[in-house]
Amino acid sequence: LRPCLPTSPLPSPSSTYSLSSPxxxxxxxxxxxxxxxxxxxxxxxxxxxxxxxxxxxxxxxxxxxxxxxxxxxxxxNPPSNALSFLAHLSLSPSLILTSITPVDSHDKRWAHVPLPISLLSFVTHYLDIQGHPRRLFFRHISTLTDNEIEKEKLAHFSSAEGQGDLRLYNQKEGRTFLEVLEDFRYVKMSLEEVLTVLPPxxxxxxxxxxxxxxxxxxxxxxxxxxxxxxxxxxxxxxxxxxxxxxxxxxxxxxxxxxKGAIRLPPPGSNIIAVGPGTG
Structure with a gap:
């Protein structure tokens, strides 16, 4: 399977390219x-x-x-990471999404995703599986595992007492959503939960x-x-x-x-330009 770049709808001649139509x-x-x-x-x-x-x-x-x-x-995302993510959650890469329905029906974060789209293309091009989870993510997935050791560890990470250990495990190591799910391999999420818990x-x-x-x-x-x-x-x-x-x-x-926040003065004006680095 190759996660082809989805074709977004073209903007009308009077509009501009954007997140929903890059x-x-x-x-x-x-x-x-x-x-x-x-x-x-x-x-x-x-x-x-x-x-x-x-x-x-x-x-x-x-x-x-x-x-x-x-x-x-x-x-x-690298396609190999997208496949690993789907394999962990036992989700089919070839599944075709004709609608995107997170648990919260008012969640509009996915409105820019063109449909229909394969699940592999969606995870590769739209889901932030390499982002860094926050405390709320650990609290949520603590309810999605039947393994008592994992449940206890995740509950500890999401508690006030466990914030020091969470910083050592998560922030200092820069762990990703994918890596956390690989560490806690008994956590299982439905597609609806994925759309609710993970960001675009x-x-x-x-x-x-x-x-x-x-x-x-x-x-x-x-x-x-x-x-x-x-x-x-x-x-x-x-x-x-x-x-x-x-x-x-x-x-x-x-x-x-x-449009950026900086604008040049009229032609002929004297300016001082400072280049502090790249980016």
Whole structure:
């Protein structure tokens, strides 16, 4: 099974691309610009962003960007992690979702997911299985296991007395939702509970490091690939930066532009620009 990137509905000509209808950009390049011997891997990533209608039948051209705007990038989970997550919960990857119904009918967090969609594609492209759980998650799953040892441990983590142990287990190690479920293997959640307890993948926002006048059909981003080691020697990698750094050239990436908080003064004005780092 290959979790193909879902096709989102195109925006109308008078609207713009967004979370519910991202622009499917093509990755032109994502090359390292720091010396290979240097500890920090910094990438210069280039995405297609045509100034005219890019598809047939014609779709709206992406919104032009200005200095100070940000590009939103929606990453995906590694398919192997998505398959591990589904296998743990005994959920079929080939199941087709025609509706998304969390336990709370007022939960609108999944309104941007295009339907129908396979469960594997949904988990790969929309579910934040690599996010870091909070105390409420441990309290919830303590009711979803029949194993008394697990139930007691999870209840302890969700209690006021167990917060020190939870910090050591969870926050300091940066454990993910997937890893917690792998540690507590008797926890079983229905699809409705998954949709209620786990959050959706969130877009990452990056400063645009290119000029529209020089690159009218592209967006450039300069980013640091996040990778670090925890106190127990576990390797942690940033979801979006690792996703982009390992993506083959030509792959589709879901992006859109949002207005930034910074605006340049009128032409001819004197400015002081400070570049404190990448990101």
């Amino acid at each position: 622009y499917l950009s093509s990755l032109v390049s994502c090359s390292r610009i720091t010396n290979p011997s240097w500890q920090q891997d910094v990438r210069h990533c280039v995405f297609s962003y045509p100034s005219s209608s890019p598809s047939s039948p014609p779709a709206p051209a992406p919104t032009p960007y200005s200095p100070g705007d940000v590009v939103c990038i929606l990453p995906s 993948l969130k877009p990452r926002k990056f400063s645009i490091s290119s000029s529209l006048s020089l690159f009218p059909d592209q967006i450039h981003v300069t980013l640091a690939v996040v990778e670090y080691t925890t106190p127990l020697n576990r390797t942690r990698k940033g979801l979006c930066s690792h996703f982009l750094s390992t993506l083959p050239v030509g792959s589709e990436v879901r992006i859109w532009v949002e």
